[in-house]
Amino acid sequence: MRIATWNVNSLKVRLPQVLDWLLEQEKAETPIDALCLQELKMPDDKYPLAELESAGFHSVFTGQKTYNGVAILARNATMATPADVVRNIPGYDDPQQRVVAATYGDVRLVCAYFPNGQAPDSDKFTYKLGWLQAMTAWLQAEMAKYPKLALLGDFNIAPEDRDVHDPKKWEGQNLVSPPERDAFKALQALGLADAFRLFEQPEKSFSWWDYRMFAFRRNAGLRIDHILLSPALRDVCHACVIDRVPRTWEQPSDHTPVVATLATGA
Numbered sequence: 001m002r003i004a005t006w007n008v009n010s011l012k013v014r015l016p017q018v019l020d021w022l023l024e025q026e027k028a029e030t031p032i033d034a035l036c037l038q039e040l041k042m043p044d045d046k047y048p049l050a051e052l053e054s055a056g057f058h059s060v061f062t063g064q065k066t067y068n069g070v071a072i073l074a075r076n077a078t079m080a081t082p083a084d085v086v087r088n089i090p091g092y093d094d095p096q097q098r099v100v101a102a103t104y105g106d107v108r109l110v111c112a113y114f115p116n117g118q119a120p121d122s123d124k125f126t127y128k129l130g131w132l133q134a135m136t137a138w139l140q141a142e143m144a145k146y147p148k149l150a151l152l153g154d155f156n157i158a159p160e161d162r163d164v165h166d167p168k169k170w171e172g173q174n175l176v177s178p179p180e181r182d183a184f185k186a187l188q189a190l191g192l193a194d195a196f197r198l199f200e201q202p203e204k205s206f207s208w209w210d211y212r213m214f215a216f217r218r219n220a221g222l223r224i225d226h227i228l229l230s231p232a233l234r235d236v237c238h239a240c241v242i243d244r245v246p247r248t249w250e251q252p253s254d255h256t257p258v259v260a261t262l263a264t265g266a
Contacts, residue, residue, distance in 0.1 A: 001034075005152035005154070005226070007253060012042055012046070037073065038113035047071070056076050058073075058076055060082050060102045071111065080105045083103045084102065084108075086102075099111070112135065114153065115131050117156060119173075120172070140190055148230060149229075159184045159185075163205075192230060193234040198237055199239065199240060238261045239261040240259065243259060
């Protein structure tokens with residue numbers, strides 16, 4: 001089973017790239033079974049359900065005009081019908097569409113677009129920390145119900161200095177601040193393992209690069225897109241990689257996919 005996460009920064013703009021990427025995985029005989037998307041930036045009635053169905057994927061999603069929005073694309077040939085679909089964090093009053101979860105067989109997938117936070121002294125940062133606290137509490141309950149759980153998404157947190165191209169330059173800033181990194185550690189304390197760090201990885205491995213200042217060309221990026229796995233899935237994770245290729249395409253998202261390979265079925 002191969003699962004992936006990708007902040008596409010507008011599904012309307014990036015739909016051809018999503019379809020091309022999924023097709024390339026098929027050609028390589030390593031199909032993606034489930035793809036979690038963030039920043040759809042479209043309302044539900046504009047979601048390209050028919051196009052994705054034609055490509056062999058069914059979806060659960062929650063959209064929002066202009067901002068946010070998340071979806072899980074599941075491959076018809078290998079993935080069960082989604083069950084226990086949840087949109088947004090239960091009990092947490094939030095108009096922003098940031099979470100969708102579903103169970104495929106005995107595997108629970110949670111797709112999340114974490115708040116950016118803007119700056120440590122801003123109201124948006126306070127919202128981010130409150131959202132993280134609510135997410136952590138909910139996931140603790142989810143893990144008790146679903147031993148095989150994966151949390152995928154754009155976390156807007158670079159958990160360690162090695163996940164930052166220039167740690168000194170970024171010190172104390174949004175995405176790398178101590179409160180955000182502590183929140184990431186709180187998720188790990190639930191028993192969730194960072195799939196990428198289960199394996200030896202190249203230095204300077206990032207998943208996001210600013211559009212400005214030739215950041216991708218200079219590899220001046222951050223690793224802020226993650227796949228966290230419960231113990232039952234961590235034990236069957238065989239690989240986790242960042243696929244930089246889509247970031248080289250014309251008019252790309254500023255993020256690129258992260259893919260984990262699990263020895264399990266759905």
